Amino acid sequence: MRKILVANRGEIAVRVMKTAKKMGIKTVAIYSTADRMSPHVQMADEAVLIGEAPSNKSYLLGEKIIEVAKRLNVDAIHPGYGFLSENAEFGELTEKNGITFIGPKSKAIKIMGSKLAAKEAVKAYDILMVPGTDEAITDIEEAKKIAQDIGFPILIKASAGGGGKGMRIVEKESDFESQMNRAISEAKSAFGDGSVFIEKYVTSPRHIEIQVMADSHGNVVHLFERECSIQRRHQKVVEEAPSSVLTPELRAKMGEAAIKVAKSCDYLGAGTVEFLLDDQHNFYFLEMNTRLQVEHPVTEMITGMDLVELQIRVARGEKLPIDQDDLKINGHAMELRVYAEDPLNDFLPSVGTLDVYQLPIGDHIRVDNGFEEGMEVPIYYDPMLSKLITYGKTREEAIELMLKAIENYKIEGIQTTLPFGTFVFEHDAFRSGNFDTHFVKKYYSPESLKTDQDNEAKIAALIALKQYIEDQKIVRLPN
Structure with missing residues (x-):
């Protein structure tokens, strides 16, 4: 595998290219007219304009993407997530044209793409369902x-x-x-x-998902869980690994269940099995996502594994280089999805120019980013700018580092979910681990965020005033 086309945009395209380059593999970017100046275009060895800004005229044009791949002698296509990543027909079309699809076979995508078919497939494995x-x-x-x-x-x-x-x-x-x-x-x-x-409807549910990886030699492993209970409009905003509520015994049971789900559809590559966990710690199978997840970095941080590298190796027909016993949880990781959304206005998309865009840097801070200062945030796609990830030896350490990283993430020109992130990571319910998928409904309101911001502004003003008084004392000291 010498050349990979990344059939995506933004931070995930950059993420895949980083690993491909590390492995000595050339990369091809596709881009729409709205993404001409995007980092993924600049990072790739080759880049091809695929179409106009709307995704149905660019990133969803499967046949056109295949044409580009063939013209440039591409060996494999990585779909990222979203767009065509869970499109069974696109996977089949890729394979028919002699190009490797870095993902599962179409059978698994079809089964798990229908929630009802997925439930039917796992029935034989005695996995609890709602x-x-x-x-x-x-x-x-x-x-x-x-x-x-x-x-x-x-x-x-x-x-x-x-x-x-x-x-x-x-x-x-x-x-x-x-x-x-x-x-x-x-x-x-x-x-x-x-x-x-x-x-x-399960009351007080927590959203726990298990990362799995399967090769073509019959090996399937799980890489532990991610907690994804902090959501707005049923979509995740904050994720962490491991979960603060799973015991080693429950973790092992859920991991085994996830492996069974993968086996039920002859899975290949990276996938995620999603469960609901109730307040009695019973877990129920929800669905399987047949692709790399947005929140995969927290799993990478606690396991030391590069999931994209494993995807590529499995797609090349290699055996997984790890057994279940090789995998251990080391430390704790947090992720905040940085969306161009206004948390004071019902999380509505916020479009405009990134007048200031400065990323936080430091040990154990990772930013999977798809934008640069001066760029326009287009209205045509998912409004995620980046993912901010922090790692600590403990959950508390990861939270404190996240708060520091949010503070050092400078964005002007649009509204983002950074202030909402601060609200979550400072909240007693989150810090205690005693929360569920109703966190936003229970605790969050624009007024509460505004109050927090006003209090922070007052504290900053008082600190500045105190410093000014101290400075004046020094200036007035007699010779």
């Missing part, structure tokens, strides 16, 4: 009967969904019909498929 429907449903009256049997509150989820689209929590029966209609409509609009399934 009580609910076994098949997709669109009949509202039938769905209502099922919901009554399961008992409220219930969760309606789009079968083909993700990212919180087509998802509705229904607290009481009188709201069921309207919420069901909304979920079906949203699912049709987002995925072209209005089928949904219904499951029991």
Whole structure:
């Protein structure tokens, strides 16, 4: 494998290229008209304009990407995450054209791409699942009967969904019909498929996911868990590894379950098995993401493994260089997704120019970044600028370093989730480890963030005033 095309943009494209270069592999970038000046374009050995700014005219043009790959004699394509990373047809098309797809085979992508098919696949392995429907449903009256049997509150989820689209929590029966209609409509609009399934809504849930890696020689390992419970609009903002609530015994059980899920679909490469953990520490299979996750750096920090390198080695047909017994948790890592969003305005996207953009630096601080000072933040893509990751020997150490790193991350020209990050990492519930996926709903409001910022400003002003008075005393000292 001498040349890899990275079929993505931003920080993940840069991340993949760093490892490829370390392995002596040439890289090809593709870019849209909005991304001409992006770091991933400058970093690649070759770069090709793929189309206009909207992703359906650029990064989602599978056949055009294959044409570019063939023209430039590319050996493999790394899809990153998002865009075509979980598109089974694109994976098949890549392989048909004699190019290696750095990811699982299309069978696994198809099975795990449908939440219902995924549940069917893991049934034989005695893995607990949240009580609910076994098949997709669109009949509202039938769905209502099922919901009554399961008992409220219930969760309606789009079968083909993700990212919180087509998802509705229904607290009481009188709201069921309207919420069901909304979920079906949203699912049709987002995925072209209005089928949904219904499951029991787990109260006080924590979102725990297990990283797995599988080779083509029958070896599957897990690289422990990530806690992803701090979410807004069902999407993750803060992640950490390991979780503060898992015992070694529970960790081992969840790891074994994740390996079984991978085996159920003949998995290959890096994948993530997602679970819900209830307040009694029962865990339930949710779904499998058949790609590298946004939050993979925290796993890399605590295991010392380069997951992209392992992906490439597995795609080349190599055996995994590690056994389960070789893997150990060392220390603690935190990640904050730095989004161009305004936390004081319902996390709405904030577009504009990065007038100031300075990254924090220091030991055990890592920034997976896709932007530079002076760049425009485009409206066409996910608003994530970067991922800020810190590592410590303990959870407390990683949190304190994160707060320092946030303080030293200078961004002007747009609003970001950095202040929200400070709010989370300073909050007693987070620091104690006693939180769940309702953290934002329970504790966060724009007013609370504004109060925190005002208090910080007052403290800074008092410190400045005290320093000024001290300086004046020195100036006034007689000769």
